[in-house]
Amino acid sequence: MMERGLAYRKKALVNWCSKCATVLANEQVVEGCCWRHEDTPVEQRALEQWFLKITAYADQLLDDMKDLEGGWPERVLTMQRNWIGRSAGAEVDFRLADTSTPIRVFTTRVDTIYGATCVILAPEHPLNETLLDDAGKARAKAMVDARANRDPGDILKEGFFSGHYAINPYNGERVPIWVGNFVLMGYGTGALMAVPAHDERDFEFCRKYDIGVRPVIRPVEGELAVEPGMQVSYTEDGVVEESGEWSGLPSEEARRRMSAYAEQNGFGKAAITFRIKDWGISRQRYWGTPIPVIHCPSCGVVPVPEDQLPVILPERIEITGAGRSPLENVPDFVNVNCPRCGGAGKRETDTMDTFIDSSWYFYRYCDPRNSTMPFDPAKIAYWFEIDQYIGGVEHAILHLIYSRFFTKMMRDIGLIRNNEPVRRMFTQGMVIAEGAKMSKSKGNVVGADWLAEKFGADTARMFVLFAAPPEKEVDWRAEGAEGLYRFLGRVYRFATRNVGQPERPATGVTDLPSTTSDRKVLRKLHQTVKKITGDFETRWHFNTCIASIMELVNVLYAEEANISAAVKPEIIEKLALLLAPFAPYVSQEIWDELGREGPVFRQCWPSFDPELAKDEEAEIPVQVNGKLRGRIHVPFGTAKDELERRALADEKVQSAIAGKQVKKVIVIPDKLVNIVVQ
């Protein structure tokens, strides 16, 4: 990555958590605080750090999402889209009135540039060094400091006049240059043109400091706003006015032509800006992969040669928590010879963000013992893409975006051929404990261990699965676990007292037996297999799977006395197989009781007979004006007119429509009859 310029070092303002005593990535900052310590505000420190150039892939990460649609939750894709934050616009040079030094601004609305009434610089903008006097520099610095420990809430817009003017390249107008605390150095060019008439923030700022407001866009069906007197900015697209030769053009077209004009005349160009920034990966921690470079006084930063990879962490180190890498205190690790010139060099002592490891672990899993390279590309070609990945939403802009980045990067260096790591993504809901989301990184995990200890692992597993569908967020509460324990007891008791003599293998009871109970029970059995098979293949709603097994067992209890000995083994066998994914231990017990060989989880999933899963007759609700008035029982496939006749003949229906005129009868075969009367 270093050779390709995708890994680089720069001195930059980085996020620092004092509790972790390390640097954090932007993605690891949550509402201005550390993702692992929500009460610890992140400080900004200027440090020399390693970055990975994820921005080089911003476009691909965004564009390739179209291939993920359908397979990934929309929510995750939206979060990634927002995080990447692509916005198309233009860069334009305003020039300093006195020295002609260009000040480049980024805007998505070049079409409004005739309405620009000032240029605003970020307080950290490099030009401030030359533009501002000492007092001004002090004010700018105060703004930067105020932002470093800003409240998560809004800060008021503040600014001051720099004492200088800039020239608008389109109309040659002189506009004042201000410094504003709401202008971010890290986005765009760190400078903007304020068009208060057409931007809410600029409007607020310019009103506050009494800088002019000049409307230049009118609604397509409407008049240009009149100033003074504007109460709010008009931020929609419209028709350009008061803008010289561009007047009369629709916003969209004006933007296109005006950026082309800037490019032709050498003072700007169409440009795209991303919100996502490069990934800061240096950590001052022991636990992490060493950054494999050597600092040589004469050669500079030299990568560790491939045949010496991976760099292994030294053991027996002292964790200081001093905010510097503990590796610095290990001379054997630090002092090495430069691979290029052979002179004395020092190993990099920062380690990498652990998200580096999770970005490609699943590739390594395909070839875990390879000692010469990360993995054999042929093996990856065989296994990838991952068909189905499961994880929490909390990783949407962390792990899941980093992994996509790594995949594209490794594709470009020829290690793999796939574009994306994961074809289908499922995000399980978060578990909330006492109002806060549980997570490994926060250490507030309340386990199901005690449940397993009290009721056994089967009950614990069933309980968790039964609580809600897996994509849903759930509040962790243990009420109701006994119900699942009772249920497993019910199943086990039914099975053990009904196994009988197992010498006759009982597969393939395919004809409907004659007794009512047998028919009822076998039908329910096949319906249950059908339902669960369907849920496994599509929805993964295990709560309803378990509910349907409970229904089956309820029927078994109700009919127990009348079930023939011949069908009992088949029922118990399939019951064990159905239950195996949810309660493997109890299922195994039942399997053994049946006298079957081997582990139950090695068996095939039970099949169902669609014919046997059909209800014997249809129960058709009969509505009158949409209200349920009766039910009729008919064979499946009964013709419409017959259904209508039977429905109208029903006693309760008769009394409900007595004295009224039947206007219309809606008949949905095998489903419902609705009689419309007046």
Next chain:
RNA sequence: GCCCGGGUGGCGAAAUCGGCAGACGCAACGGACUUAAAAUCCGUUUUUCCGCAAGGAGAGUGCGGGUUCAAUUCCCGCCCCGGGCACCA
């Protein structure tokens, strides 16, 4: 502010393509078994009204409208909760 989810009994939830709202479980209550308790088994359990009862009538899926023979499901407006992004020019 913008973008996603979500709102259904006392509770967790179900209703998969517009067709019987509340499956299944918890909690509660009643019964059987028991000297007794636990365990187990059986039953009741959205709500209001009428009825001694069998039974009957109405309301009901956050709120207000709409489409439809029919809406938890589709459309419009609003309220509330959760999540994400947030001076991103």
